[in-house]
Amino acid sequence: MTESSAASRVLVRTEGALGRLTLNRPEAINALDPGMIQQLTEALERWRDDTDVQIVVIDGAGDRGMCAGGDVRALHGQIVAGRTEETAEFFRAEYALNAMIAEYPKPIVSIADGITMGGGVGLSGHAAIRIVTERSQLAMPETRIGFTPDVGGTWLLGRMPGRFGEYFGLTGSTMNGADAVLLGFADHFVPSDRLDALREALAYRADPTGPAEIVLLFDETPEPSALPASREWIDRAFSSDTIAETVSRLRAEEAADAAATADLLESLAPTGLAVTLDAVREARRLPNLRAALEGEYRRVMWFVTQHPDLVEGIRAQVVDKDRNPKWNPATIAELPSDAGADARDFVPQRSLF
Known part of the structure; x- marks a missing residue:
């Protein structure tokens, strides 16, 4: 195993055939800052042509969540101080990363365990294989601060069945794991106590062309979503x-x-x-x-x-x-x-x- 500095806000390491990217700012529920965006981008660029890395996993440190989103307090400070070009640069870098994840030539597996909102959805929602758990809480809550969903959130919202996209986009309401699978924000439900075994299987036993088949070994059917009762x-x-x-x-x-x-x-x-x-x-x-x-x-x-x-x-x-x-x-x-x-x-x- 190779591992980045323990002080890093993104842990970058390889385990077998697996490249692991772990957001490492648990005290802030792994909220994204410009340095984290840069670290994630650089790692993915480095692994793009690395034949030893066949699958990439993106997850978050701590028990509270994968990623609570961007650092809105820092955003407020930039705008108030008139440093809007810094703000624009952050969004350009973040959106380029979102597009890179969606277009990456190797399978990316995202694990949206716990709180995964805003910028966290930008990391998890565009991966090739998107996993949620019984602890997952997904949302695009930007309207709660007078803003609008981004990081490709409108792309995901626009593809929800019926008018759930408008509902979740406008209200910023939270989806649980079952909701997220039903509405297309995730693909698989894996109990949180099986995640370590899943990561090990991806690293050491996965066929590089078929990580989805490995995930299916851990996938379970969650309790049904309550959302269909509200669809009408x-x-x-x-x-x-x-x-x-x-x-x-x-x-x-x-x-x-x-x-x-x-x-x-x-x-x-x-x-x-x-x-x-x-x-x-x-x-x-x-x-x-x-x-x-x-x-x-x-x-x-x-x-x-x-x-x-x-x-x-x-x-x-x-x-x-x-x-x-x-x-x-x-x-x-x-x-x-x-x-x-x-x-x-x-x-x-x-x-x-």
Whole structure:
């Protein structure tokens, strides 16, 4: 076995035929910073033509989760200080890594055990073989801070059955392991107490052309997802053309969860909701992940450079923690028609790819 420095925020090592990348910032649920993105990218570039590495596994250290996402406190500091080019560089590097994972010539196995949200989904959700466990909690919670899903999240959301993509994109709600498999955010459910044995099998007993067959030896059927019971009202409400109409339809539903969902949407940033609805629907029509990432990059950089809600959302939820954001506009009723247009059409100073 070869191993990187114990102080590294990404542990990079090989075990048999396996290249292992372990996010190693457990005190922050392995939240991503620019150095971690660089380490992951460099390791994958190095292993691309290394014949000794036949399969790659990406996972996270600690018991709390694979990755809670990006470091939004640092993002807030950059924007407030006017260092938006640093922000743009981080997103370009992160999205390039997301695309690399999706297009990698060797099988990448992601293990989304525990909390896996935002940027964590960007690492796990585009791998060739995506594993969840009974501890998994997956989400794209960006609307909770007045933002919009990125890291290829709109690509995954746009391919969920029915209108679950709009529902999970707008609400930022959490999926368990069974939900994630049902909705296409994961492929296999493996109990967490079998993960070490799975990694050993991938390293020392896997046919390099067939890691999926190895994973199937550990795959189990989880308890059924409860989501199908909610599909009818979700599809009715979230097929509407506007956020205001979605809320109106939710209010007309008899399901208690529908009313609670309406309450949640009315507490979130109206602009972030409108931009997210537009983004998920655009991604549903796009040909590939790279095109979806480009659409996300336009919208993200619009928030970073043109609109106050991202900074305000991080301030209220993470920095000051007063949980009292002042959105602009303040209510869904004040949204202009085609409220997602400015973000959709924004042209960043530097292109993504």
